[in-house]
Amino acid sequence: MSEKKASLVIEGREQPIQLPIYSGTLGPDVVDVGAMTSEGLFTYDPGFVSTASCESQITYIDGGKGVLLHRGYPIDQLAEHSDYLETCYLLLYGELPTKAEKEEFVGTVHRHTMVNEQIRTFFNGFRRDAHPMAIMCGVVGALSAFYHDSLEISDEQHRQVAAFRLIAKMPTLAAMSYKYSIGMPFMYPDNSLDYAENFLHMMFGNPCEPSNISPVLARAMDRIFLLHADHEQNASTSTVRLAGSSGANPFACIAAGIAALWGPSHGGANEAVLEMLQEIGDVSRIDEFVARAKDKDDPFRLMGFGHRVYKNFDPRAKVMKEAADEVLAELGIDNDPLLGIAKRLEEIALSDEYFIEKKLYPNVDFYSGIILKAIGIPTSMFTVIFAVGRTVGWIAHWNEMISGSYRIGRPRQLYTGYTQRDFVPVEKR
Numbered sequence: 542m543s544e545k546k547a548s549l550v551i552e553g554r555e556q557p558i559q560l561p562i563y564s565g566t567l568g569p570d571v572v573d574v575g576a577m578t579s580e581g582l583f584t585y586d587p588g589f590v591s592t593a594s595c596e597s598q599i600t601y602i603d604g605g606k607g608v609l610l611h612r613g614y615p616i617d618q619l620a621e622h623s624d625y626l627e628t629c630y631l632l633l634y635g636e637l638p639t640k641a642e643k644e645e646f647v648g649t650v651h652r653h654t655m656v657n658e659q660i661r662t663f664f665n666g667f668r669r670d671a672h673p674m675a676i677m678c679g680v681v682g683a684l685s686a687f688y689h690d691s692l693e694i695s696d697e698q699h700r701q702v703a704a705f706r707l708i709a710k711m712p713t714l715a716a717m718s719y720k721y722s723i724g725m726p727f728m729y730p731d732n733s734l735d736y737a738e739n740f741l742h743m744m745f746g747n748p749c750e751p752s753n754i755s756p757v758l759a760r761a762m763d764r765i766f767l768l769h770a771d772h773e774q775n776a777s778t779s780t781v782r783l784a785g786s787s788g789a790n791p792f793a794c795i796a797a798g799i800a801a802l803w804g805p806s807h808g809g810a811n812e813a814v815l816e817m818l819q820e821i822g823d824v825s826r827i828d829e830f831v832a833r834a835k836d837k838d839d840p841f842r843l844m845g846f847g848h849r850v851y852k853n854f855d856p857r858a859k860v861m862k863e864a865a866d867e868v869l870a871e872l873g874i875d876n877d878p879l880l881g882i883a884k885r886l887e888e889i890a891l892s893d894e895y896f897i898e899k900k901l902y903p904n905v906d907f908y909s910g911i912i913l914k915a916i917g918i919p920t921s922m923f924t925v926i927f928a929v930g931r932t933v934g935w936i937a938h939w940n941e942m943i944s945g946s947y948r949i950g951r952p953r954q955l956y957t958g959y960t961q962r963d964f965v966p967v968e969k970r
């Protein structure tokens with residue numbers, strides 16, 4: 542990395558602190574503040590708004606221009622010309638696969654789609670009405686109890702097989718969490734089907750009759766997975782990296798990522814968007830909700846709007862909006878009232894001074910729920926779908942860190958608590 546310098550002049554200090562500046566291939570330069578500790582100083586950046594936590598070559602986002610590149614390829618080109626497993630290959634290995642490489646990769650994923658039969662009994666410990674994300678946190682973390690043969694993270698082969706196992710088993714476990722919630726029998730994967738088809742087969746098939754998966758729905762499902770595959774150092778990916786930095790096994794790290802994704806400010810937003818659109822109920826009530834979103838005294842936020850990085854359209858939201866139109870039209874679901882409310886809400890918000898001033902645009906979660914609902918996915922499963930798609934991104938970042946040089950992540954703090962004081966016996970308090 543080319544090295545420029547920043548000089549930090551601090552009142553009362555004779556010499557400024559010299560800090561190296563590094564440039565990447567794209568995006569802002571970074572100031573290496575590692576020397577601050579030896580100067581008796583910490584940097585302070587709650588929420589990591591201005592912090593580059595690592596060097597990475599996987600995904601690049603330009604929030605101002607609404608650009609998202611996976612290993613240099615724009616997300617809209619991948620969404621149009623590629624598919625989810627090919628994008629998984631790209632994220633993991635850095636290049637698009639040849640035909641033979643893709644066939645081998647897909648074949649290996651297919652060989653890992655089943656889960657140990659003992660995991661089926663895990664589900665019996667949950668209430669039938671348990672939230673599927675709660676189940677996923679539990680069973681994905683438990684996978685490490687089954688794979689003692691591949692937990693040596695310093696072994697590239699172990700990391701590789703763990704990546705295949707997680708990418709392949711997430712749809713199986715996701716479908717199982719849904720089937721369990723409705724009291725239906727689990728479906729085994731059918732490896733004659735492609736990734737998204739197989740997922741829909743396990744979600745909506747039953748043992749008494751052959752599955753008949755609509756190619757339209759399978760294509761829409763595959764594009765949903767692809768659009769959620771990775772997104773740089775977001776909260777859940779940063780969680781996976783931090784968990785991985787302690788040497789925790791990949792299954793535990795991905796379970797940590799699932800937990801972080803669940804929050805309504807992050808991956809839980811897609812479920813919250815549908816609930817919000819259903820609560821709005823009619824375009825005549827949109828103004829009321831937009832007013833609430835602008836009211837500082839009202840905690841309500843327009844779910845599916847705003848983003849820490851995008852201060853322009855989230856390019857995934859654009860693709861998702863086009864896909865929503867296509868899927869609903871192909872399914873003959875004309876005038877879906879929720880899509881109508883979503884489109885009108887977008888129009889109103891994007892012309893409102895508050896949203897313009899704060900650069901709040903629809904994000905990936907705003908339209909995804911419309912498509913998932915059209916496919917027949919229940920709202921409670923929306924974030925699970927996000928987790929299935931994002932697993933490859935989490936694994937790619939985890940592997941990029943573990944295969945390189947890394948240290949345990951251990952942030953410091955600005956302490957504003959009590960200075961030292963002596964213990965007071967209870968009789969004297």
Ligand code: SDX
Nearest residue numbers: 772775806807808810834842843844845846847848849899
């Ligand atoms: C994802 O990081 C990623 O890459 C995430 C993700 C990925 O692929 O991994 O893209 C997926 O998580 C998308 C975001 C999904 N979340 C939502 O849709 C929930 C609604 N959005 C917000 O809660 C919010 O916009 C965040 C959490 C997404 C971003 O929060 P920030 O960057 O911390 O911004 P902020 O909360 O400081 O907001 C800045 C201002 C505030 O007003 P002021 O205090 O400056 O007066 O904008 C306002 C906020 O009140 N604001 C909103 C708003 N989002 C921000 N006001 C109303 N409605 C909203 N949705």
